[in-house]
Amino acid sequence: MSAAVSVRGLRMTYGTAEVLRGVDLEIRRGEIFTLLGPNGAGKTTTIEILEGFRNRSAGEVSVLGSDPEKGSDAWRARLGIVLQNWRDHNKWGVREIVAHLGEFYDDARDPDDLLAAVGLTGQAGQQVGRLSGGQRRRLDVALGIVGRPELLFLDEPTTGFDPEARQEFHLLLNRLASDDGMTVLLTTHDLVEAEKLAHRTAILAGGRITACGTPAELARAVQAPSRVRWLEDGREQAVTTDDPSRAAWELHERFGGPVPGLEIRRPSLEESYLELIGRAA
Amino acid sequence: MNGRALRIGIKRGWAEHLQLLRNRRELITTLIGTAGLFALLLLWIGDEQVKGTTVSSGMFMTTGFLAFTVFSNALMTLPMALAADREEGTLLRLRTVPGGIPAYLVGRAVTLLCQIAVQSALILATGVAVGGAPLPHDWPALLWVLLLGTVAVVPLGAAIGCLLPGPKTAGAVLGLPMMGLMVTSGVMLPVTYMPEAVQWIAQAFPLYWQGLGLRAAFLPDAMLAAEIGGSWRLPYVAAALAAWAVIGMLLAPVLVRRVTRRESGSRLAERQLTAQAS
Numbered sequence: 001m002s003a004a005v006s007v008r009g010l011r012m013t014y015g016t017a018e019v020l021r022g023v024d025l026e027i028r029r030g031e032i033f034t035l036l037g038p039n040g041a042g043k044t045t046t047i048e049i050l051e052g053f054r055n056r057s058a059g060e061v062s063v064l065g066s067d068p069e070k071g072s073d074a075w076r077a078r079l080g081i082v083l084q085n086w087r088d089h090n091k092w093g094v095r096e097i098v099a100h101l102g103e104f105y106d107d108a109r110d111p112d113d114l115l116a117a118v119g120l121t122g123q124a125g126q127q128v129g130r131l132s133g134g135q136r137r138r139l140d141v142a143l144g145i146v147g148r149p150e151l152l153f154l155d156e157p158t159t160g161f162d163p164e165a166r167q168e169f170h171l172l173l174n175r176l177a178s179d180d181g182m183t184v185l186l187t188t189h190d191l192v193e194a195e196k197l198a199h200r201t202a203i204l205a206g207g208r209i210t211a212c213g214t215p216a217e218l219a220r221a222v223q224a225p226s227r228v229r230w231l232e233d234g235r236e237q238a239v240t241t242d243d244p245s246r247a248a249w250e251l252h253e254r255f256g257g258p259v260p261g262l263e264i265r266r267p268s269l270e271e272s273y274l275e276l277i278g279r280a281a
Numbered sequence: 282m283n284g285r286a287l288r289i290g291i292k293r294g295w296a297e298h299l300q301l302l303r304n305r306r307e308l309i310t311t312l313i314g315t316a317g318l319f320a321l322l323l324l325w326i327g328d329e330q331v332k333g334t335t336v337s338s339g340m341f342m343t344t345g346f347l348a349f350t351v352f353s354n355a356l357m358t359l360p361m362a363l364a365a366d367r368e369e370g371t372l373l374r375l376r377t378v379p380g381g382i383p384a385y386l387v388g389r390a391v392t393l394l395c396q397i398a399v400q401s402a403l404i405l406a407t408g409v410a411v412g413g414a415p416l417p418h419d420w421p422a423l424l425w426v427l428l429l430g431t432v433a434v435v436p437l438g439a440a441i442g443c444l445l446p447g448p449k450t451a452g453a454v455l456g457l458p459m460m461g462l463m464v465t466s467g468v469m470l471p472v473t474y475m476p477e478a479v480q481w482i483a484q485a486f487p488l489y490w491q492g493l494g495l496r497a498a499f500l501p502d503a504m505l506a507a508e509i510g511g512s513w514r515l516p517y518v519a520a521a522l523a524a525w526a527v528i529g530m531l532l533a534p535v536l537v538r539r540v541t542r543r544e545s546g547s548r549l550a551e552r553q554l555t556a557q558a559s
Contacts, residue, residue, distance in 0.1 A: 044547050045547070048545050048547060051377075051545075053376070053544070053545035054545055073379035073380050074379070076377070076378070076379045077379040079377070080377075081377040083370070083373070083549070084550060085370060085549045085550045085553055086369075086370040086373075086374065086549075087369045087370060087553075088366070088369045088370040088371035088373075088374045089369075089371060089374070090369065091297075091300045091304065092296070092300065096296065100289075100292075100293060100296065101374075101378055103285075103289050103292075104285075104289060104378045104379055104380055104381060104384070105379070143374070144377075147378075147379075
């Protein structure tokens with residue numbers, strides 16, 4: 001089966017500013033994929049190009065087998081989109097807007113089942129404008145998946161959530177993805193979120209994909225050098241190395257026994273990530 | 282546009298119309314803002330006569346307010362609604378849905394026509410009940426003037442709505458010219474009360490012609506003493522309104538397409554930030 005999303009050499013230039021400088025991506029069907037990167041790295045630009053909302057400067061892009069710039073209504077019906085800043089349809093009822101947007105699709109989800117799935121059954125009759133921030137975002141997800149999309153885009157879906165709401169949101173996404181075999185692409189600037197949620201993650205920094213893979217692969221790929229410290233001649237010595245085990249062994253050889261004050265520090269994934277995006281910027 | 286988009290659009294427009302009717306504050310504003318103010322005005326000066334004629338100012342103002350209702354809904358309410366829909370992301374939401382933009386446009390048109398119909402009925406009922414306005418003697422003229430007058434301004438309003446940066450600016454930008462046209466276009470005061478230069482300017486805009494056409498449908502020929510050239514000039518009414526309709530229909534699709542194609546999440550975010558900052 002072909003990939004859900006395939007991107008080769010994607011470039012985007014605004015005036016003289018080069019936001020994307022050759023992005024390559026391959027997202028498989030049925031996986032939860034996160035695009036991770038600091039603010040301003042070009043995540044939203046990338047996702048908007050994939051959604052067909054923005055025309056690219058150069059490169060090849062295929063989303064569900066179509067070029068998004070030439071996407072038909074039939075193609076659009078296979079996508080679901082959840083954005084960051086929606087405050088729309090505030091005067092509509094919650095169930096009313098779910099049912100209304102469902103009408104645009106041939107095989108829409110039942111509004112009541114959908115509201116139950118996102119935990120908004122109790123708010124079905126309420127006005128959209130009266131929902132809390134978390135409820136509103138869950139409604140946005142419901143509206144994103146009402147047409148049973150094959151591919152769901154989520155742009156920074158948990159910004160502004162408290163930890164509990166975030167946890168619930170992750171469970172909801174996992175359930176939806178595993179039940180329906182839906183492919184999910186979400187952007188985030190939060191490494192922990194990417195690690196928890198995604199099958200695979202790509203790090204976008206400085207307009208390029210600097211690392212891509214499963215959480216374990218990513219950890220290896222981005223691993224920043226470790227620091228080995230010890231005491232010698234009454235002074236603290238240190239080396240920075242990609243192979244701390246070898247450095248420690250060599251020290252033991254040289255000392256012919258225990259090394260005083262030996263300390264090996266491996267940076268956490270988060271520190272590695274920060275160093276990586278620092279290098280790319 | 283396919284049948285589905287048309288059907289969903291009509292349902293959507295009707296749903297939004299019902300939301301307006303259910304919204305108590307909106308309803309009170311409409312009732313007091315149109316019928317209430319109008320009734321007070323009628324009680325205050327409705328018994329006077331338009332200078333040089335035997336027509337009461339109550340009758341005269343009924344036709345004027347009718348014309349202004351169509352005009353202000355199309356050129357003020359509609360652009361503000363479009364600007365608000367852009368700022369809140371409604372337009373973008375419909376863009377994510379297959380066939381969403383045509384359905385959205387149909388929906389907006391339906392809501393607008395419903396509002397115009399409700400407010401026109403209110404004005405007419407108040408005019409007849411309080412102002413002693415007659416029922417129209419020329420129904421065909423009433424119908425074609427109302428229809429052509431609506432078609433003359435709705436696409437124009439859509440075009441203006443696409444050019445405005447946001448709903449707050451919309452009120453500020455549109456409010457003053459609307460008031461100016463209301464005073465000078467012969468819907469509050471007979472246009473012949475105005476200096477000749479103002480008369481010429483007024484005749485460039487569709488509000489004057491719509492008012493004139495409606496007066497032709499409602500008022501006796503005694504009113505002609507206070508009209509330019511002493512004539513209803515119905516062929517000119519038709520020509521002027523049709524010309525504005527053509528201008529609007531040429532502009533609106535281009536601008537609407539441009540605005541809906543440009544709509545994206547990051548632009549929405551930018552606009553909301555600007556709106557918060559201002």
